[in-house]
Amino acid sequence: MQPIQPARGTRDLLGEEQRRHAHVIETARRVAGLYGYDEWVTPIFEDTRVFSRSLGETSDVVSKEMYSFPDRGGDSITLRPEGTAAICRALVTNGLTQSLPQKAFYAGPMFRxxxxxxGRYRQFHQVGAELIGAAEPLADAETIALGRDILRALGLENDVALELNTLGDAQSRADWRAALVGYFHEVADGLSEESRKRLERNPLRILDSKSPADQALVADAPLIEPFLSEPARVFWDQLRAALDGFGxxxxxxxxxxxxxxxxxxTAFEFVTEKLGAQGTVLAGGRYDGLVxxxxxxxxxxxxxxxxxxRLSMLLDHAPAAPSGIAVVPAGDAAEAMAAQVMQTLRAAGLRAEMAYRGNLKKRMERANRIGAPFAVIVGESEAVRGVVQLKNLADGTQDEVPIVGLAARIAGACSAR
RNA sequence: GCGGACGUAGCUCAGCUGGUAGAGCGCCAGGUUGUGGUCUUGGAUGUCGCGGGUUCGAGCCCCGUCGUUCGCCCCA
Known part of the structure; x- marks a missing residue:
C-alpha cells in the first residue's frame, strides 16, 4: 500500500521547524503587544465576496489563486488568501467602527x-498587524516601526532592509497611472512579452519586472512625485519625518x-537577499478604502x-528543544513510587518524563537521548527511606536527596546552570 | 499556468558503458542482573516515488504520472 502523502504544497510542521515557527509567531505577538495591539482570530474561511470585493478583480490572487468552493448550501466559500480583508470584515460585523482606532494582530494559516x-506553499502562515481608524502619517510610521522591531527581536535586523514608497491618494495614483500607461505604450515594442500583457491588466507591475530589458525602460518611466496632490505630498513628507522620529x-x-x-x-517592504525569489519578508501599506x-x-x-x-528560514538558530527531568525507576516494583515522584515534579512546574518500559540501563539511555539534564533514580531501598538518587547527566555526579524538597533542588540547579 | 533540475534505507548520499543494491549516521539487541554518554560485537533496514515501454536482463535507457526543487507569472 502506498502511504498517503500530504496534499501538494502542504506539509507537516514538527520538531525544529515547529519551534522556529512558534518562535516567530510568539515574538511577533509579544512585540505587537508592546505597541498596544490585541490579537484577533477570524475564521479560516469566509464568504468569497470578502476577498473578491477587496483584492481587485485584476489581481492573480482573485483570478486564479483562491481556494474557492461551494458549500452544501450553495454559497461560495474561500479559504482566506490573506488576512487584511477578513480583519476589515470583522471590524464592520462587530460594530467596532464606532470605537476607533483599533489595533489588530493576527497569526494563522493562509491559502493560495x-x-x-x-518558502512558498499552498498553505502558508502569516502574522500581521492592522491599525484601523488613524489617517495620520504618524500611524504609518508607528506601524512600520512595529514591523522593524519584530524583525529586530528575531535577530534579523542585519538581514533585511526597508524599502519605502508612496502610491499617493486616489487622484494622484490615477494621474500617475495614466502617465505610466502612456509612456509604456510608446515604448511597448521594447517591453518583454510579460510586461506587454501587464500593460493591459496591471501596468504598475511593470515597475518591478525582473526583465533587464524592462528595467532599462522603467528607469526612464515617469515617477509619481510630480503627480502627487498637495495633501499626498504633505503626507509623504510627514511620513518620512515620522519614521526618523521612530528611529x-x-x-x-x-x-x-x-x-x-x-x-x-504608504507602501513598504522589508526585503532580504538571502531567500532568492522569495525575498519579501514583511510588507504592507495604507488601505483607506477597504473598510x-x-x-x-x-x-x-x-x-x-x-x-x-520565510522568517523561520532566516532565523540563525532554532530554539532549543525543551528538555525535562527523566524519572527512572530501578526495577518494576519502583514504578509506582517513581510515578509519584514524577507527579511531584510536574506539580512544581518541572517538565518530567518516565519511559514506559525497559530496565534501568535502557531507561538511562533514553534519559540521555531526550537531553535530560537530570535523572531521578527511584529505587526500592531508597524509597522506603524517602530518598532518591539525583544524577546530573552533564557531569555524571550523583547524590542521594530527600524526596521532600527534590523539586526545589532541581529547579535551583537548573536555573543556576 | 510556463521552463529547467531532481526522486535509492528513518536521515545524508554512493551505485561504472544496463548484469538481481551499498556506506555513514540513526535504530534494535548483546558485552554490563541498580546507572546514560565513549568503546565493542551482532541485527533489521528498501516494491530504487508510482505506472507503462525497450531489453535475455532496468536503480541506470524511453514515455507518462505524482512529488520536491530553481526560476517565470504572481505574491508574504
Missing amino acids: YERPQK VSFRHNPRIVRGLDYYSH ADMGGPQTPAIGWAAGVE
Whole structure:
C-alpha cells in the first residue's frame, strides 16, 4: 500500500521547524503587544465576496489563486488568501467602527492555489498587524516601526532592509497611472512579452519586472512625485519625518508597488537577499478604502503581513528543544513510587518524563537521548527511606536527596546552570 | 499556468558503458542482573516515488504520472 502523502504544497510542521515557527509567531505577538495591539482570530474561511470585493478583480490572487468552493448550501466559500480583508470584515460585523482606532494582530494559516516553491506553499502562515481608524502619517510610521522591531527581536535586523514608497491618494495614483500607461505604450515594442500583457491588466507591475530589458525602460518611466496632490505630498513628507522620529531607517524605492488594489499612500517592504525569489519578508501599506468595501464607513487604515515560513528560514538558530527531568525507576516494583515522584515534579512546574518500559540501563539511555539534564533514580531501598538518587547527566555526579524538597533542588540547579 | 533540475534505507548520499543494491549516521539487541554518554560485537533496514515501454536482463535507457526543487507569472 502506498502511504498517503500530504496534499501538494502542504506539509507537516514538527520538531525544529515547529519551534522556529512558534518562535516567530510568539515574538511577533509579544512585540505587537508592546505597541498596544490585541490579537484577533477570524475564521479560516469566509464568504468569497470578502476577498473578491477587496483584492481587485485584476489581481492573480482573485483570478486564479483562491481556494474557492461551494458549500452544501450553495454559497461560495474561500479559504482566506490573506488576512487584511477578513480583519476589515470583522471590524464592520462587530460594530467596532464606532470605537476607533483599533489595533489588530493576527497569526494563522493562509491559502493560495499556486505552484509551490521553497518558502512558498499552498498553505502558508502569516502574522500581521492592522491599525484601523488613524489617517495620520504618524500611524504609518508607528506601524512600520512595529514591523522593524519584530524583525529586530528575531535577530534579523542585519538581514533585511526597508524599502519605502508612496502610491499617493486616489487622484494622484490615477494621474500617475495614466502617465505610466502612456509612456509604456510608446515604448511597448521594447517591453518583454510579460510586461506587454501587464500593460493591459496591471501596468504598475511593470515597475518591478525582473526583465533587464524592462528595467532599462522603467528607469526612464515617469515617477509619481510630480503627480502627487498637495495633501499626498504633505503626507509623504510627514511620513518620512515620522519614521526618523521612530528611529527607522529606510530606502526610498520608487518602484515598489503593491500587488493588491486596495493600497494608497504608504507602501513598504522589508526585503532580504538571502531567500532568492522569495525575498519579501514583511510588507504592507495604507488601505483607506477597504473598510468601506466591506460595507462600513469610509475608514483609514494601515497594516502589514509577514510570512512565517520565510522568517523561520532566516532565523540563525532554532530554539532549543525543551528538555525535562527523566524519572527512572530501578526495577518494576519502583514504578509506582517513581510515578509519584514524577507527579511531584510536574506539580512544581518541572517538565518530567518516565519511559514506559525497559530496565534501568535502557531507561538511562533514553534519559540521555531526550537531553535530560537530570535523572531521578527511584529505587526500592531508597524509597522506603524517602530518598532518591539525583544524577546530573552533564557531569555524571550523583547524590542521594530527600524526596521532600527534590523539586526545589532541581529547579535551583537548573536555573543556576 | 510556463521552463529547467531532481526522486535509492528513518536521515545524508554512493551505485561504472544496463548484469538481481551499498556506506555513514540513526535504530534494535548483546558485552554490563541498580546507572546514560565513549568503546565493542551482532541485527533489521528498501516494491530504487508510482505506472507503462525497450531489453535475455532496468536503480541506470524511453514515455507518462505524482512529488520536491530553481526560476517565470504572481505574491508574504
